[in-house]
Every structure is written in C-alpha cells, then in structure tokens.
Amino acid sequence: MTTPRLPIHDRMAELADPTRSRLLAALDRHELTVGELASALQLPQSTVSRHLRILADQGWIASRAEGASRWYRRQPQLDAGMLALWGLVRDAFAATPAALQDAARVDAVLAARRTVTQTFFATASAEWDALRAELFGVRADLLASLALLDPSLVVGDLGCGTGTLSAALAPHVSKVYAVDASPAMLATAAGRVATFDNVDVAEGTLEALPLGDHVLDVAVMMLVLHHVADPVRAFREVHRVLRPGGRLLLVDMRPHTHERYHETMGHVWLGFAAETLTTWLEDTGFVSVRYAPLPVDPAATGPALFTCTAIMMPAPALVMA
Template identity: 35%
Template structure:
C-alpha cells in the first residue's frame, strides 16, 4: 500500500481544529463504525438536533466527513479523499477502545442499530410475500449466487457499485472482494432493510445511496464492477439503465447483469409490476455492445422443470472496451442448461 500523501500545514491545522472538540471527536469515532444520520447521533450523544447539526457542518466544511442525501434524511460518513481524511482516521484509531465514554457511545450505537433493524424488518414483512412468490418461480437463489461467485471468484475490485440493491444481498456477496462498495436504490424502505442486513453482516462501511438508476448519484468512470441484479425487468427502458451503468464504469471495468431470460408469464406484469417479460440473448448483448461493452461470458440457469411456469435466469458479464491489455483473463463464453 502506498504511503499517505503529505498534508500541508494549513490542511493539518484545519483538521486538528475541527477534530479537537469532545463531541466532534466522539462523532468521528462513531463514524468509523459506519454511516449515521442526525437522528442517530442525537440519540447516541444525547444532544439537541441543532447542536449536532452544527458539529456536523463544521466537520463537513473541514472535509473530514461527507454528507449524502437520502430522501428527507441525510447520512454522514468519514471522508475518503480529503487532505485530512487519512490524518483523522489515524487520529481516531489511536483512541483507547476501553475509554468509558467511547464504550458508552458504542453501546448506544448498538441500541440504535437494533431499533433500526426492527423497523427494517417490519417494512420487509410487508413485501416478503412478493419476494417469496418470485423465488418460487426460478432456480434456487443458492444456484444463482453460486454462478455469480464462479463468474467473479478470481477477481478483486477497487470499487463495486450495486444498482437496485434491494435487501443488499449482492453487496454481502461481493463486498469481501472490494476495497469500496456502494449500493443504490430508489426506495428508502428497502435501503433501511439493506442497511440493517449489512450491519448484521459486519459490513457497516458499505455505502448506501438513494437515487434513480437512470441518473445515478455516483462518480463517473469510478467503478471496476457494476452489478444489476433482477432490476431491468422492472424498467420501461433497460437500455438506458445499461448506458447509465456503463458511464459509472472505470476503463476496463465489468458490468454483471442477472435477470430473467425471455418468457411468457403475463401475470407478472399485472401482479408484480414487471414491465418486461425477460430478455433474449440478442436483446441483452445488443444493448451491452451499443453501450460500449464486450460480452465476455454468458450463462443460463434453467429450472429443473421449465414446463411448470418456471423461469430461466441469465447472467451476463461484459467489459468496458477502453483498455488495451489486462493480465487477468476473462472466463470464456459459455451457456449451461
């Protein structure tokens, strides 16, 4: 790992001034555990909302933390790239974990997370029937996840982006292979479910953002893996979503799409809001190629009894063309029934 870049005298003074106050230092320590919103911090620190907001504003202006809007809420996390970000992470890492005040803060953080998980579970129970009905229509999730693992097992990623993250399951599968992971979903309730699931899995550092898949709230040319898992069939214009996902890819980055093969189950439009009845190989590869990607592998997971109105799940792994050479071989194109 390269040595941290030197920090100027003025930048270090800004960092120390911002961090050098008890409440702000406690906030920084809490944010090493993951993203938190103003309400979380007022509950944990037992301070008023205006006071907490003022501390957060000062830390944000100093570049030590970042603010991410999610509907009417805003979540805060430690900054990744500012001049003082490395210095403040080192500073916080030197705090005594046995400190009485910091221990109490962590205990209240766990209580807040338990309450958040309970609320998320209540929301998920409202839509669980839909998820169960869909799972019964295609090959087991274990088989799909196994195929995803095979497609990506040999790879490491600097940054992963999961679009339509839902429960956060794809992030749980892939986060261990990535230095950084971000999930985007338009539904605030599902983000709450994802956040609770990720915290339960010990992945509280994964970032979640609310946003439109057609206008992503992320950096361009920044991710070396983008995942779109069981999302495109809900969209009127899947090709547009693929183009937007491609814009987020770094040169040579990979796009993994998991969705249904073309089928004729019309009731999915009426009962489950599907806009598209799956996709043919020609449709999907055409969209990928038009977006500037080369399809490097394709796999079909066919249910054991396709005659019983069950669906085939297709996996496509495509790669951005903006690279000449790479030492990591891609898997050959294949199809498995």
C-alpha cells in the same frame, strides 16, 4: 572436575527411548490421535499417552483439541539443534524393520479414515445435496466462491433490493456501492450491511445513478433490469460509472409468458433475449457480450434465468487521452 551437562545431552536422552523415536517418526509426516498411534505402533494407549506427555513437555510435539479427540504432530518449529538431532535419529531409524512396519501401519490407519468417508458417500450420494443444504445452507458453495474476487475491486450492486448480494460481496472486495430506487428496500439493505464499513447505501434509479464517473470496477444488476423503464439509458449510466475495462454482470429472466407479473410484481419486461441485450449493450459502448442460460432449479416456480457479462469499452475521447 565435574564435566558440565550440555542441553544436547538432555535432548539425546529424550530420544534415547525407542518408543519415543517411533512415536516422533509417526508424527513427523502425519497428524494422529492417541488411538491411531496405539493401533499403528501396536502399543497400549497408556504407554502411548505417557511417552507423548514426555515429548510434549520437552517441546518435541504439538497438539490440538478437536471435539473429544486430541491430535498430535511433530512440533513444526523445532530449534536448529533439535532439528539436527532429530534428523540424525530419523535417518538411522528409518530403514529398520520396526520403522518400516510402523510406516505401513500408519498408512493403514489413514486408509481406514478414507474408508469411513467413502462408505458414507457410497450410501448418501442420493441425499447429499439436501443434506449439505440442511447443514450449511443452499448458497454455501456460491458464497465461498466469492473469495476468488480480487480484494481491491470496487463493486456497484445496482438495484440492490434488500442488500443480500451487497452483504455477500462486502467481505471479499474493497468497496460496495448499494443503490436502489425504493426507500423501503434500502432501509432493509442498510440494516443488513450495517456491520460492514465498506458498503455505501444510496437511493437512485439505474437511469440516473448517484455515482461519479468511472468509480466502479464491476457493476452487478441482479434481477432488476425487468423493472427498468429505459434499459438503454440504464446501460449508458452503467458505462459512465465503470472504469475503462470494467465489467458488467447482469442476471435476469429469459423471455417468458407470465403476463400477470406486470400487475402482481410491477415488471416492465417479460424477460430478455440474447439478441436484444447484445444490441443494447453494444450500442451503449460495451464489448465482449456473453449471454449464458442458467440451469433451471427444479424447486423454482419462476421463469428460467440467464447471466450476461460485458466489458466497458472507453469512449474514443478517453482512448485518445
């Protein structure tokens, strides 16, 4: 009677070749290219490619393309039988001189990768900021940091202008209300955020916001307060639309002497000092006011900026309720 051949027999045959065991051991912890494997195992690339093809056909390894290269790794989702068999082979192979030498050479391959990066930065550090801006844009790091926001937040972009900030916030939060008093600005903003279904654009002034009570978790006033005729009234409105414990983020100009801004850009105020803002905010129900000057951009021609944050303190009636 013929003894049936079990699937495990085929699996054992696939790993019976020492070269395939060496390759799988190298790929067990690292993702490597054919060239890197050939270097680490000191084998011809044709030999490496042939055995990789067998391992890939049988589901032992996975690969992905990146540019002109193909990267290989051990299949992360081996079935239980394959995983158990590989564990036995790996444990028996791990302490052999060949395995120890392969591991050392794989480490050398990884060190060579780091050397390439370190060499680049050793010569490019002086130009890196400009190069990064050229490749990815000057706001890439700031835009990426918005992913730290709680995705459940409802944010008001108050004085949204052309909607740049609203568009940046929209992918990372639950809802954005973009409010501005200028129909021309709002038309541009509406076009910019048209692809987002979680942005509402509305016309209104900061002194009379077109929003209900306690609808916002965060209110942002980005370079708009210097246009507001009555900042205290605007802060009362922001307090009204924020939920208890909600936050205000204000960005504007520090005190300056550019008188021409009154005529050329319609500015009402020539910047704001920390003491003035703190008084206004505390008088309108905000606490934990924090004013911080921003670093000056050498390429900027306007006044220096600051950030000011504050927390909405509920009115006494709300506390009792």
